[in-house]
Every structure is written in C-alpha cells, then in structure tokens.
Amino acid sequence: MKLCMIGTGYVGLVSGVCFSDLGNQVICVDKDLVKINKLQNGIIPIYEPGLDELVKRNIKNKRLSFSNDLKDSIKKSDIIFICVGTPTKKGGSSADLRQIYGVAKDLSKSLNKFKIIITKSTVPVTTGDEIEKILLTKNSKNKFAVVSNPEFLREGEAIRDFVYPDRIIVGSNDKKSNKILKNLYSPLIAKGAKYVNTSRRAAELIKYASNAFLATKITFINEIANLCEKTNINVDDISIGMGLDQRIGSRFLRAGPAYGGSCFPKDTKAIISTADKFKTNLSIIKSVIKSNKDRSNLLLKRIYGILNNKIKNKKISFLGVTFKANTDDMRDSSSLKMIPELSRKGAKVQYYDPTGFKEEFKNYKNVRNAKSISNCLEKSNLVIIHTEWNDFKSLDFKRLVKNKKIIIFDMRNLYSPQEMIKKNLKYFSVGRGFK
Ligand SMILES: NC(=O)c1ccc[n+]([C@@H]2O[C@H](COP(=O)([O-])OP(=O)(O)OC[C@H]3O[C@@H](n4cnc5c(N)ncnc54)[C@H](O)[C@@H]3O)[C@@H](O)[C@H]2O)c1
Incomplete structure (x- = not known):
C-alpha cells in the first residue's frame, strides 16, 4: 500500500x-x-x-x-x-x-x-x-x-x-x-x-484515558512511597505484592521522580480540558496532576535536606536527565524543574546523559554537560541518579567519586540500600524506609 x-x-x-x-x-x-x-x-x-x-x-x-x-x-x-x-x-x-x-x-x-x-x-x-x-x-x-x-x-x-x-x-x-x-x-x-x-470518538478517547490511567498508576505508587518513608517500609515490596494481583499488574508501579515525557503531562491536562468543555469533572486526574507537580518540589526538598540546606557551591552530579531511559526526549522531564532550581540556589551542576548535551540547560549558570560518567562524578558532593539507563546500574562509586564523603540520591531505586551501607556509602533512595 x-x-x-x-x-x-x-x-x-x-x-x-x-x-x-x-x-x-x-x-x-x-x-x-x-x-x-x-x-x-x-x-x-x-x-x-x-x-x-x-x-x-x-x-x-x-x-x-x-x-x-x-x-x-x-x-x-x-x-x-x-x-x-x-x-x-x-x-x-x-x-x-x-x-x-x-x-x-x-x-x-x-x-x-x-x-x-x-x-x-x-x-x-x-x-x-x-x-x-x-x-x-x-x-x-x-x-x-x-x-x-x-x-x-x-x-x-x-x-x-x-x-x-x-x-x-x-x-x-x-x-x-x-x-x-x-x-x-x-x-x-x-x-x-x-x-x-x-467509533472515531471512542478511539480518540481511548488514547487519552489510557495515558491518564498510566499516569495515575505512577502517581499512586509515588504517594505510597511517601508513606513507606514514614513507616519504615520498602516500597519495592509493595510494588511486588500489588503487582502480582493480575487485576493490578506490575508495570508502571515503580516509585521514582515525577512522571514526565512528551505524553503524560500534556495528555492528562488535555483530557481535563476536554471534560471541562463537556461539563464533566475528572477529579481523579486533576489530583494526579497536582500530586505529580508536588512531587518535583518534594524531591527538591529532599535534596536540600540531604545537603543540610547548604546548596551554594555544592557540586551536584546528575546521572541521566531524560524523562526515562533509552530516549533523548527531554519534554517535561523532571530534571527540567530540578536542575534550574539548583542552579538558582548556587549549586554547581554537572550532568551526564548517554544521549549527550541538552540545549535546555545551556543558558543556566554553573550547569555543564560532562562527557563521561567519571568526568561527571569526579569531586561530586552529591550524585543524583535521575534516569534508569543501564549504564548507571552497576557503578563503582568509590572509584569514580574522588571525594571522601560520597552521597548518593538514587531516585530510581537502582541499588540495594544494604549493599550501599556495606560499602560505607551515604545512600538515599525513594520510598525505602526511614531517612
Ligand atoms: N512521542 C511519543 O512517545 C508518542 C507516543 C504516542 C503518541 N504520540 C502522539 O503523536 C503525536 C506526535 O508526537 P511526536 O512525539 O512524534 O512529535 P514530534 O514533535 O517529535 O514530531 C512532530 C513532527 O511533525 C512535524 N510537523 C508539524 N507540522 C507539520 C506539517 N504541517 N507538515 C509536516 N510536518 C509537520 C514537526 O516538524 C515534527 O517533526 C503527538 O500527538 C503525540 O502526543 C507520541
């Protein structure tokens, strides 16, 4: 054809x-x-x-x-x-x-x-x-x-x-x-x-309803992760336990940063706007959007807490800046909220992403693109694992970070907290017990 x-x-x-x-x-x-x-x-x-x-x-x-x-x-x-x-x-x-x-x-x-x-x-x-x-x-x-x-x-x-x-x-x-x-x-x-x-209209709505539902699933587990942090529970256990119920399913049930990308943020907003036009209140999706917006601020606050509110001149390394792994798409990535905010507070941010330099950060003060993981982590005060690229899943932080006090904030729960403690690394993750 x-x-x-x-x-x-x-x-x-x-x-x-x-x-x-x-x-x-x-x-x-x-x-x-x-x-x-x-x-x-x-x-x-x-x-x-x-x-x-x-x-x-x-x-x-x-x-x-x-x-x-x-x-x-x-x-x-x-x-x-x-x-x-x-x-x-x-x-x-x-x-x-x-x-x-x-x-x-x-x-x-x-x-x-x-x-x-x-x-x-x-x-x-x-x-x-x-x-x-x-x-x-x-x-x-x-x-x-x-x-x-x-x-x-x-x-x-x-x-x-x-x-x-x-x-x-x-x-x-x-x-x-x-x-x-x-x-x-x-x-x-x-x-x-x-x-x-x-019908044509049903096909149009199936797409929006699907994306809104997936965004809801991510937001749901992110909120449960917040509760896990207060109750000394590992959110990964909750994901496994919930996901094994076939009515729920395990996909899109991993706690992490706010959802981003070229679809979920825009499509959740657009379906609400359509519903408004037809005088229908999609209250669940509205609260998903709000919760997701709050999440980037919440994770920023955790960064400030980890650094005892001393952000100025701190070297902060981002591993990955795209909204998810295996894409170069930066649209609505949560790094677009975090990196500019940290730059405004006087941090020295370096980022490494397998898909390279990002135009989006070029006008921010003290934000630079590192050419390699080792170049990004060297002399870092805080390492933030932002995107779940395979390249970041088995790093030897002690060799890579030329700094005695290594602090890692793993926003994707890629590493085991027990293993990191054994290695004497100060390690924070998302929704895994008391912090
Ligand atoms: N990116 C995804 O993962 C994904 C998945 C499913 C659905 N969608 C949907 O598919 C659509 C496209 O998304 P995308 O991510 O591929 O967008 P994109 O921005 O990557 O690509 C759109 C392209 O259309 C071109 N374009 C715009 N007007 C044109 C015109 N008049 N004539 C010729 N070319 C024109 C632009 O130059 C651009 O290259 C969106 O509605 C999106 O929501 C995207």
Missing part, C-alpha cells in the same frame, strides 16, 4: 519506517527541512534503539523515502497518517491543534482521488469531526474518510511496541476504510495483536 506519514517525529518516523519494513511504500514528510535532509543522508534525528538499521534497510529496498513536498507526497499516496505534534497550548491546558488543522487545510487542497486520512497524533474527542468539516469545504464526501488510529508506542521501545502492539485501535464507521486498514495491519494481527474497531 502507498502510505504518507505527515510529521516525521518519534511517532511518524518510527511507524513510517516499520510500515515500510512490512512491505508498504512509505513517504515520510516533514516541514523541518534540516530533519528531512538528515534522514535523506541516513542520519537519524532521534535516539531510538534499532531505528538506524531499519531506516537504512528500507531506503536500500526503495520502500522508504523522505520529503518536504507535502502536496506531491499526498498525491502519490492512498493512506495519509497525520503524526504532527499536539502540545499543550501556551499558557493553557488544552491541546494546541494548530499543526493538525494546518495539515487538514493542506490536505483539503490535494485530494486528487479517494484517500483515508488517519490521525495517529493524540487528539481530543471531536477533532476527527473538525478535520472532516475542513476537508468538506473543498471536497465531496466520497473523496475521503477520516479515521482515528491512536499510537501507543513507547519511546525507547518504539519498534518492538509497533511490531508487537497489545492492541490496534481503529475508530471509523466507514466499511471501505476498515477493510483496507485491517489488511494494512494484518501482519501485526497475525503476530497476536488485538484489533479493535470502534
């Missing part, structure tokens, strides 16, 4: 490449010319394990190409996936849909024959209805079908998630489109993915 992915970011690039690997002819379009030039030269603009190889293979097979000519790419394709960003509106909480509607307007001018227009981007309920209205201004009803097919891949495991999804949600009542899409996804269905055909 001939596909066009509009927006070549984390979702558009990964799904476009994977669709081409399944034997489809795919054009990935982006208005960002630098990105397209890089991709045309085999340079992958994002960090995603395994993507590099897949891109090269499918360019060589001539099934995958990159373009910034939207009109031409639309004309050459039968199925159009909209994969552009839907960030939070500046100064607000609803989703900013300008990129989506901008694409819809461009599409309305380029429908030379019947096309299936699919939103893969996460969009609020009724966005599909709006796209349809825009397309109808210049086209007749039989020229297109607007379908919602939300994406559930996780950065860092995106290829696996795309190829072996738990479920594929297709929101459409159009028989012709449903048949074509079931056929497009048949290789994944054959591998065990559940295929759910539902």
Whole structure:
C-alpha cells in the first residue's frame, strides 16, 4: 500500500519506517527541512534503539523515502497518517491543534482521488469531526474518510511496541476504510495483536484515558512511597505484592521522580480540558496532576535536606536527565524543574546523559554537560541518579567519586540500600524506609 506519514517525529518516523519494513511504500514528510535532509543522508534525528538499521534497510529496498513536498507526497499516496505534534497550548491546558488543522487545510487542497486520512497524533474527542468539516469545504464526501488510529508506542521501545502492539485501535464507521486498514495491519494481527474497531470518538478517547490511567498508576505508587518513608517500609515490596494481583499488574508501579515525557503531562491536562468543555469533572486526574507537580518540589526538598540546606557551591552530579531511559526526549522531564532550581540556589551542576548535551540547560549558570560518567562524578558532593539507563546500574562509586564523603540520591531505586551501607556509602533512595 502507498502510505504518507505527515510529521516525521518519534511517532511518524518510527511507524513510517516499520510500515515500510512490512512491505508498504512509505513517504515520510516533514516541514523541518534540516530533519528531512538528515534522514535523506541516513542520519537519524532521534535516539531510538534499532531505528538506524531499519531506516537504512528500507531506503536500500526503495520502500522508504523522505520529503518536504507535502502536496506531491499526498498525491502519490492512498493512506495519509497525520503524526504532527499536539502540545499543550501556551499558557493553557488544552491541546494546541494548530499543526493538525494546518495539515487538514493542506490536505483539503490535494485530494486528487479517494484517500483515508488517519490521525495517529493524540487528539481530543471531536477533532476527527473538525478535520472532516475542513476537508468538506473543498471536497465531496466520497473523496475521503477520516479515521482515528491512536499510537501507543513507547519511546525507547518504539519498534518492538509497533511490531508487537497489545492492541490496534481503529475508530471509523466507514466499511471501505476498515477493510483496507485491517489488511494494512494484518501482519501485526497475525503476530497476536488485538484489533479493535470502534467509533472515531471512542478511539480518540481511548488514547487519552489510557495515558491518564498510566499516569495515575505512577502517581499512586509515588504517594505510597511517601508513606513507606514514614513507616519504615520498602516500597519495592509493595510494588511486588500489588503487582502480582493480575487485576493490578506490575508495570508502571515503580516509585521514582515525577512522571514526565512528551505524553503524560500534556495528555492528562488535555483530557481535563476536554471534560471541562463537556461539563464533566475528572477529579481523579486533576489530583494526579497536582500530586505529580508536588512531587518535583518534594524531591527538591529532599535534596536540600540531604545537603543540610547548604546548596551554594555544592557540586551536584546528575546521572541521566531524560524523562526515562533509552530516549533523548527531554519534554517535561523532571530534571527540567530540578536542575534550574539548583542552579538558582548556587549549586554547581554537572550532568551526564548517554544521549549527550541538552540545549535546555545551556543558558543556566554553573550547569555543564560532562562527557563521561567519571568526568561527571569526579569531586561530586552529591550524585543524583535521575534516569534508569543501564549504564548507571552497576557503578563503582568509590572509584569514580574522588571525594571522601560520597552521597548518593538514587531516585530510581537502582541499588540495594544494604549493599550501599556495606560499602560505607551515604545512600538515599525513594520510598525505602526511614531517612
Ligand atoms: N512521542 C511519543 O512517545 C508518542 C507516543 C504516542 C503518541 N504520540 C502522539 O503523536 C503525536 C506526535 O508526537 P511526536 O512525539 O512524534 O512529535 P514530534 O514533535 O517529535 O514530531 C512532530 C513532527 O511533525 C512535524 N510537523 C508539524 N507540522 C507539520 C506539517 N504541517 N507538515 C509536516 N510536518 C509537520 C514537526 O516538524 C515534527 O517533526 C503527538 O500527538 C503525540 O502526543 C507520541
């Protein structure tokens, strides 16, 4: 099948490449010319394990190409996936849909024959209805079908998630489109993915409700971790004990910093904004957002406590700054709250992340990017394990930190407190007994 992915970011690039690997002819379009030039030269603009190889293979097979000519790419394709960003509106909480509607307007001018227009981007309920209205201004009803097919891949495991999804949600009542899409996804269905055909609005809401639920799970265990700290209980035991109940499940039940990333913060806010529009109070999700906001402040307070409120000139080393491991995505990472605050208080912050330098910190005083773990930890007063990269899971702190008093704040519970005490290291973690 001939596909066009509009927006070549984390979702558009990964799904476009994977669709081409399944034997489809795919054009990935982006208005960002630098990105397209890089991709045309085999340079992958994002960090995603395994993507590099897949891109090269499918360019060589001539099934995958990159373009910034939207009109031409639309004309050459039968199925159009909209994969552009839907960030939070500046100064607000609803989703900013300008990129989506901008694409819809461009599409309305380029429908030379019947096309299936699919939103893969996460969009609020009724966005599909709006796209349809825009397309109808210049086209007749039989020229297109607007379908919602939300994406559930996780950065860092995106290829696996795309190829072996738990479920594929297709929101459409159009028989012709449903048949074509079931056929497009048949290789994944054959591998065990559940295929759910539902209404367009339901598909739109399934995505938001899923993300809000996962954010709730993380926030729930983070609050339980707070209680564990006061009651001398190890939150890891609680996670195991709860997670073994199949109605609950163990995933997303690990205590740590506030949730971040490109999806949970914006999608929890957007679903509330949608509910407000429809005069519905989503009180649980509202309190999740508040609790998550409080969490970054709470962990900052713990840092101040560990350093006896003497922050000025303290060398603080961050291991990892991305919101989770195996991605270079910094969007809404909790490090974006912590590092600037520590810099303002006069700390000397150095950070090491396997995905390298981060623009986000370049204007902060006394914040520097270390080129290696050892360079980051040398002479450190406090080591903060912020992201759970494998690189940080078995470090010899005594060798790496050239300082007699080594203090570690492990926000991901990567190490055993008993082992750290045995090594004579001052060690703090999250939700594991008295501190
Ligand atoms: N990142 C994730 O893990 C993830 C997972 C599931 C769903 N989603 C959703 O998918 C959507 C895309 O997310 P992302 O992380 O890939 O975003 P992104 O910001 O990485 O990529 C979006 C791309 O769209 C391009 N773009 C914007 N307007 C365009 C236009 N008119 N024509 C061509 N290209 C245009 C941008 O230049 C950018 O490269 C969002 O709605 C997001 O919520 C993201």
